[in-house]
Amino acid sequence: MAEIDPYACLKLENQICFPLYACSKEVVRKYKPFLDELDLTYTQYITMMVLWDKKQMNVKEIGKCLYLDSGTLTPLLKKLESKGYITRHRSKEDERNLLIKITPEGEALKERAVAVPAQMGKCFDLDPKEAKLLYDLMYKLLDTFHTEE
């Protein structure tokens, strides 16, 4: 009969979070060659994604969509501004709000960006059922974390 290891839970192969953490990093690495063509990092890419959808938002709203805070977004948005893809202006109605607006150049980038999801899809060896499963599991966890406090 096998001895029970009281520290088995501390082995990397028994962890559920570690493969999640590692997988996330590897996925972002996979994006790199495709995003390099657009001169975007992964975080800049998903930021553009919310702006392609909404056209105008403040920093707080973007942060809520992406689970990021102003400490991450402020320098990132300045970068996107310097590339000419967005503008940053204070709201007239409430000076606390910094309005982020997409520019025509930012809109144009969308044309080239549509290629990325297709290219990434080829790197994923998941059938539609598995992909849906993964998607639902991730959002279930995100919801749990969000509603807990």
Add this chain to the structure above:
Amino acid sequence: MAEIDPYACLKLENQICFPLYACSKEVVRKYKPFLDELDLTYTQYITMMVLWDKKQMNVKEIGKCLYLDSGTLTPLLKKLESKGYITRHRSKEDERNLLIKITPEGEALKERAVAVPAQMGKCFDLDPKEAKLLYDLMYKLLDTFHTEE
């Protein structure tokens, strides 16, 4: 009949990678209060995990386990050394290898660390079947990424 949006693939809610990225970050954030008690960051914690298992490794081997390179590990290992949990010495047989050894203090930390997985488990609203599913999906993806090139 609904119009087909050629840019639908660029919407955040149609992305499979984004919830993975967001979930990974949120999980690491969940660890923080528990790891703060051990004065460890998440990356330091998983590094200790491989050393609790193997006692002695070089930087390359640790990096292979954790999917990290020396640019990340070198400063992190110096930090763990300064905390007294590991030692860093060049191998006598091959001076290129930096041998990382766990100290008695590092071993002792294991006693307090066993509490962490149990505490984290309570934050996860997944039944065993879902957890297994997630685990297998993550390793399937990691394997794909690894064997592709």
Add this chain to the structure above:
DNA sequence: TTCAATCGAATTGTACACAATTATTTTAGG
């Protein structure tokens, strides 16, 4: 009305994460 509480963004400080480069050591081919 007024001022304390709140809010949104920016800043600061610490810690990854990784590509690219460098330095040192070892190995192997001629």
Add this chain to the structure above:
DNA sequence: CCTAAAATAATTGTGTACAATTCGATTGAA
């Protein structure tokens, strides 16, 4: 034996992440 190639860490530079703090603007209760 000697030198070119390979291997291993460390370093450098850029870009996140996030907690904590600060700052200015706004709001709401006395």
